Amino acid sequence: MTRIAVAGAAGRMGKTLVEAVTLTDGVSLGAATVHPESSLIGSDAGEVAGVGRNGVMLAGSLSEVTDDFDLVIDFTFPDLTLQHLDVCRATGKAAVIGTTGLSEAEKQQLEAKSEGLNVVFAPNMSVGVNLLLQILQTAARVMGDDADVEIIEAHHRHKKDAPSGTALRLGEVVADTLGRDLQQCAVYGREGFTGERPREAIGFETIRAGDIVGEHTVMFAGLGERIEISHKASSRMTFAQGAVRAAQWLMQQPAGLYDMQDVLGLK
Numbered sequence: 001m002t003r004i005a006v007a008g009a010a011g012r013m014g015k016t017l018v019e020a021v022t023l024t025d026g027v028s029l030g031a032a033t034v035h036p037e038s039s040l041i042g043s044d045a046g047e048v049a050g051v052g053r054n055g056v057m058l059a060g061s062l063s064e065v066t067d068d069f070d071l072v073i074d075f076t077f078p079d080l081t082l083q084h085l086d087v088c089r090a091t092g093k094a095a096v097i098g099t100t101g102l103s104e105a106e107k108q109q110l111e112a113k114s115e116g117l118n119v120v121f122a123p124n125m126s127v128g129v130n131l132l133l134q135i136l137q138t139a140a141r142v143m144g145d146d147a148d149v150e151i152i153e154a155h156h157r158h159k160k161d162a163p164s165g166t167a168l169r170l171g172e173v174v175a176d177t178l179g180r181d182l183q184q185c186a187v188y189g190r191e192g193f194t195g196e197r198p199r200e201a202i203g204f205e206t207i208r209a210g211d212i213v214g215e216h217t218v219m220f221a222g223l224g225e226r227i228e229i230s231h232k233a234s235s236r237m238t239f240a241q242g243a244v245r246a247a248q249w250l251m252q253q254p255a256g257l258y259d260m261q262d263v264l265g266l267k
């Protein structure tokens with residue numbers, strides 16, 4: 001039985017993760033954390049998640065509860081995720097990380113801190129988006145440099161980072177397949193007299209509205225035709241179930257930094 005800690009357990013994903021862990025055989029909720037100043041510290045994690053009492057009291061930090069878990073699932077904030085990796089290093093725990101919005105420097109820190117640990121890090125844990133990443137390579141190869149590539153993403157009004165981590169990963173896959181450097185060719189939104197579109201540009205458009213769970217479309221637009229490949233998440237449970245699946249998979253692997261393509265056997 002793998003004992004899981006859910007970080008940020010009162011957040012949108014945190015509550016869904018507590019529910020997913022509760023519903024999955026072979027794993028149990030060992031610990032759950034909230035903000036150190038949260039009034040919820042000491043409350044029952046199951047009650048807060050709406051799945052009924054489970055006897056796991058919400059803690060104010062991960063380091064307080066290291067006796068109670070084998071692996072942490074972390075969908076929080078970049079700086080907090082990096083701190084949690086230090087806790088994992090010090091205590092030999094595994095981590096499944098879904099946090100997005102990391103800068104390039106933070107991603108490098110994450111890589112360095114993951115060395116010798118069992119870590120899965122992915123901006124989107126749904127099966128559908130990970131399949132989309134595969135389909136995209138074929139689409140980019142076939143459409144080639146003839147098509148203009150635009151990536152459109154839509155999320156709820158509370159999302160703090162933009163473009164989404166998923167949109168950036170989709171852009172990286174297209175750029176890699178077409179031999180481009182995303183840092184050089186990415187265009188983030190347009191306004192004013194922008195001039196003609198550079199042919200190699202990969203454009204990103206961001207929508208933030210209402211309660212949209214997460215939608216991504218990659219458009220390849222040529223002359224006379226275009227294709228649009230979309231994924232729409234209608235429930236956060238798809239991400240949470242992916243994270244729990246990643247946790248179960250990770251406990252059977254040698255140390256390494258993995259992504260969801262590894263978990264799903266798509267590489």
Ligand SMILES: NC(=O)C1=CN([C@@H]2O[C@H](COP(=O)(O)OP(=O)(O)OC[C@H]3O[C@@H](n4cnc5c(N)ncnc54)[C@H](OP(=O)(O)O)[C@@H]3O)[C@@H](O)[C@H]2O)C=CC1
Pocket residue numbers: 007008009010011012013014033034035036038060061075076077080097098099100101122123124125126165239
């Ligand atoms: N990889 C994937 O498949 C997915 C990734 N995500 C990513 O997950 C992240 C979280 O998203 P979401 O759940 O919507 O965000 P939320 O803001 O709802 O959740 C984050 C939670 O972390 C809590 N928190 C803040 N500081 C601490 C602390 N020191 N210790 C413990 N908890 C703390 C916050 O509490 P408080 O509000 O009190 O500060 C909040 O409840 C984002 O980066 C998002 O992009 C989301 C969905 C899918």
Ligand SMILES: O=C(O)C1=N[C@H](C(=O)O)C[C@H](O)C1
Pocket residue numbers: 100123124155156159163164165166167213214215
């Ligand atoms: O913040 C969210 O909600 C989501 N974030 C992830 C991202 O930034 O790609 C994944 C998902 O689309 C939901």
